[in-house]
Amino acid sequence: MSIPLSWYLILAAVLFCIGLYGVLARKNAIAILLGVELMLNAVNINLVAFWRYLDPAQMGGQVFAVIVLAVAAAEVAVGLALIISVYRRRKTLVADEIDLMKW
Amino acid sequence: MTADKVIFLLCAALILGSALMVVLTRKLIHAALWLVSVLFGVAVLYALLQAGFLAVVQVVIYIGAIAVLFIFAVMLTRRELLDRGPQTRSNWWIAAILALLILGGLVFLILGQPEAGRSAAAIPATVDTLRNLGMALVSPSAYVLPFEVASVLLLAALVGAVYIAGIGKK
Amino acid sequence: MNFLNDPINFVASWLHGLLTGWRLPDGLATVIVYFIGIVVLVIFAMTLDIGLVWVERKVVARFQDRLGPNRIGPFGLIQPVADIIKLVIKEDITPAGADKIIYNIAPVLAAMSVIALWAILPLSSKIFGVDLNVAVLYLVAAGALGTLAIIMAGWSSNNKYALLGAFRMVANIVSYEIPMVVTLLIPVILADTMSVQGITQAQSGMWFAILSPLAAIIFLISAIAELGRSPFDLTEAESELTAGFNVEYSGMKFGWFYASELLHAFTYGGFMAVMFFGGYGGFFGLETIPGFHWLTNPFVEALVFIAKGMLGYWVIMWIKYSMPRIRIDHMLAFNWKFLTPLSLVVLVDTAVLSKLLSGLPAWEYVLGMFLSNVIIAVITVEILRGYGRKQRLAEERLPAQAVHN
Numbered sequence: 001m002s003i004p005l006s007w008y009l010i011l012a013a014v015l016f017c018i019g020l021y022g023v024l025a026r027k028n029a030i031a032i033l034l035g036v037e038l039m040l041n042a043v044n045i046n047l048v049a050f051w052r053y054l055d056p057a058q059m060g061g062q063v064f065a066v067i068v069l070a071v072a073a074a075e076v077a078v079g080l081a082l083i084i085s086v087y088r089r090r091k092t093l094v095a096d097e098i099d100l101m102k103w
Numbered sequence: 104m105t106a107d108k109v110i111f112l113l114c115a116a117l118i119l120g121s122a123l124m125v126v127l128t129r130k131l132i133h134a135a136l137w138l139v140s141v142l143f144g145v146a147v148l149y150a151l152l153q154a155g156f157l158a159v160v161q162v163v164i165y166i167g168a169i170a171v172l173f174i175f176a177v178m179l180t181r182r183e184l185l186d187r188g189p190q191t192r193s194n195w196w197i198a199a200i201l202a203l204l205i206l207g208g209l210v211f212l213i214l215g216q217p218e219a220g221r222s223a224a225a226i227p228a229t230v231d232t233l234r235n236l237g238m239a240l241v242s243p244s245a246y247v248l249p250f251e252v253a254s255v256l257l258l259a260a261l262v263g264a265v266y267i268a269g270i271g272k273k
Numbered sequence: 274m275n276f277l278n279d280p281i282n283f284v285a286s287w288l289h290g291l292l293t294g295w296r297l298p299d300g301l302a303t304v305i306v307y308f309i310g311i312v313v314l315v316i317f318a319m320t321l322d323i324g325l326v327w328v329e330r331k332v333v334a335r336f337q338d339r340l341g342p343n344r345i346g347p348f349g350l351i352q353p354v355a356d357i358i359k360l361v362i363k364e365d366i367t368p369a370g371a372d373k374i375i376y377n378i379a380p381v382l383a384a385m386s387v388i389a390l391w392a393i394l395p396l397s398s399k400i401f402g403v404d405l406n407v408a409v410l411y412l413v414a415a416g417a418l419g420t421l422a423i424i425m426a427g428w429s430s431n432n433k434y435a436l437l438g439a440f441r442m443v444a445n446i447v448s449y450e451i452p453m454v455v456t457l458l459i460p461v462i463l464a465d466t467m468s469v470q471g472i473t474q475a476q477s478g479m480w481f482a483i484l485s486p487l488a489a490i491i492f493l494i495s496a497i498a499e500l501g502r503s504p505f506d507l508t509e510a511e512s513e514l515t516a517g518f519n520v521e522y523s524g525m526k527f528g529w530f531y532a533s534e535l536l537h538a539f540t541y542g543g544f545m546a547v548m549f550f551g552g553y554g555g556f557f558g559l560e561t562i563p564g565f566h567w568l569t570n571p572f573v574e575a576l577v578f579i580a581k582g583m584l585g586y587w588v589i590m591w592i593k594y595s596m597p598r599i600r601i602d603h604m605l606a607f608n609w610k611f612l613t614p615l616s617l618v619v620l621v622d623t624a625v626l627s628k629l630l631s632g633l634p635a636w637e638y639v640l641g642m643f644l645s646n647v648i649i650a651v652i653t654v655e656i657l658r659g660y661g662r663k664q665r666l667a668e669e670r671l672p673a674q675a676v677h678n
Contacts, residue, residue: 002105006219008148011115013209015122015141017202022126024198025191030131030176034138037169038122041145044157052152056226059239063246065157066236069164070253074260076169080176081268087180096192106300132428136375139421159410167417167450171443174424178436233406233467 008049016042027094029083033076040072110151118144129190135173142166153226156233279399280571285310314402318391318536325535326353328583329590336594363524371521372429379426380522380529386418387533390540395469397553397574408469409457412544413450416499419537420446426530427518438517441507441601448608449498449505452491452616459488459623460548473552477560478635482549484642487619487650489549491612496541497589498608500534504596505604542585546578550585553578615653622649 015038022035044065051061086098121140128134142165149158192198213219226232239245276283285306292302327342327350334341342349367373392402393411405411420443427439461467463484464475472481482489498505507517519530546552553574554560560568567573599607626645630638 002222003108003111004220004222006213007111009213010210013206014119017206018122018126021198021202025195027190027192028131031134034125034134037138038125045145045148048149048152048154048157053221053223056232057230059235062154062157062236063239067249067253069160070257073164073169074256076172077260077264080172081264084176084179084268093180156407159407159414162414163410163417167420171420
């Protein structure tokens with residue numbers, strides 16, 4: 001393993017910022033969730049890289065990557081359910097147009 | 104340049120190129136498919152980091168479940184998405200500047216760390232990481248509580264998603 | 274080390290020696306040897322696939338009291354070659370409005386998801402691609418890629434039948450994945466490992482199909498659903514969906530879907546053998562008796578494995594050609610209300626009992642595991658009978674009330 005740790009960290013940082021851009025700039029609610037997924041993956045790369053490079057005998061990094069996976073699955077299930085529900089009532093997915101608390 | 108560096112660079116190019124396409128492409132279904140490509144690249148990275156379990160789980164959960172869910176959601180709401188108007192906000196450049204600033208800060212921080220340049224020692228043959236991971240997830244002295252909470256969260260999400268997206272009897 | 278005892282390593286080290294003899298660097302030579310190995314494995318799988326076309330057509334003909342292909346070559350053996358030539362020279366149509374790139378990637382991905390399985394298929398103790406320590410999960414992961422291929426094919430064809438077919442197929446695969454993963458956990462618990470080599474070796478004394486017959490049956494059912502074969506072949510419901518997600522594909526692109534379906538069926542037959550029927554081994558200790566030691570020869574093991582895989586494939590074909598199609602809502606209800614709960618019960622039963630009985634002598638352990646499965650099966654059948662009786666009574670009461678009113 002001759003790859004320096006910083007390569008992984010920089011890759012994760014770039015991926016995180018691409019995801020952040022997606023979250024901030026996209027109009028469509030599903031596209032915003034896609035950006036969130038990119039950010040979560042960037043975090044996971046970091047967690048696994050730290051596990052591998054610091055102490056492979058301590059499983060904390062991998063365990064938290066697994067938990068992030070579970071949370072991501074839960075987040076996507078609820079998020080997409082919300083989006084589909086909103087789409088049924090409002091016929092729109094543009095996040096800016098979904099601006100009423102109740103209708 | 105060793106083989107693992109070549110693999111890493113190819114993989115990084117795949118991940119970053121696909122990630123850019125996810126946020127830039129206009130067709131939402133293409134964005135979801137580019138996300139699959141990112142996820143696959145990340146799985147290869149996990150394999151490169153000798154986290155085989157996570158690599159496979161990444162494919163099972165992310166590609167097999169999450170990406171498929173995204174594609175389904177896109178298809179279920181497709182009529183409104185046929186590239187009507189721009190797909191980004193008018194002030195997208197603020198988002199771009201913000202993202203670049205944060206990237207600059209992160210890279211500055213990473214390169215400033217003396218530990219950042221370290222390379223990994225080989226995992227000793229006596230350490231069975233898969234077994235360790237399994238033990239860590241279920242042993243009370245390690246991570247059983249977060250693990251169980253995550254399972255409760257998944258159950259709650261399941262019930263919540265069915266309730267929200269289900270066609271209520273109103 | 275000689276060719277008969279360890280063929281793969283023998284050839285690989287010979288090739289490696291040859292390449293380094295040509296002054297190639299050591300790392301590059303290793304990469305080339307691995308690459309050649311992958312190509313050989315894929316060629317072997319695809320050649321077997323051509324044979325499977327013939328087997329499938331011949332067997333279905335016998336099930337339906339026909340002769341099957343018998344014109345080209347002895348017993349029609351050359352027929353698949355003629356089929357391939359026909360597919361290759363057919364016009365390759367991309368429908369108008371199709372999403373060209375996705376449309377063309379989908380068949381490749383479908384074939385890839387099957388061939389990827391061959392990386393972990395243990396043909397024998399010495400002939401295999403790689404012995405992953407997460408092989409069982411890898412099997413599920415490769416299935417995920419197949420799902421993706423189906424969605425891509427259905428969506429990019431720009432055809433409502435293709436899209437509906439893909440939707441149904443994916444709903445089917447995703448739901449039947451749950452009992453399948455749960456039953457895959459049972460060999461993992463019994464063998465205490467996720468590696469397919471470990472699972473095979475753990476069955477050298479006793480097949481897991483005897484320890485947990487219910488798990489084997491549930492795995493077979495969910496594997497058939499995963500394959501999209503009859504009685505779960507919704508996508509081929511001609512009257513509703515024409516031909517499902519691949520309706521727009523023609524020529525060799527259709528051929529890829531077809532070939533990958535056949536190879537998938539055989540591969541699942543193979544995994545059925547690995548998980549529950551001892552894989553390449555499982556001779557109940559016969560190989561330790563002097564005079565039967567030749568059973569552990571890699572080539573004999575590979576033959577045994579392929580025979581067991583073919584038997585599993587034959588059972589899948591048998592079911593396919595003798596069962597009518599099930600309606601989609603019945604199919605999903607069958608999975609969620611019957612198969613998933615049952616598989617969870619069997620999983621808990623296996624986990625608890627294998628721990629409780631682990632101290633007992635071998636025959637008591639086997640008997641206990643087997644009997645617990647029989648008890649679960651009897652209870653399940655009783656519950657089903659009670660439910661069916663209630664429904665029947667309700668139906669009988671309905672016309673009577675109508676008359677009364």
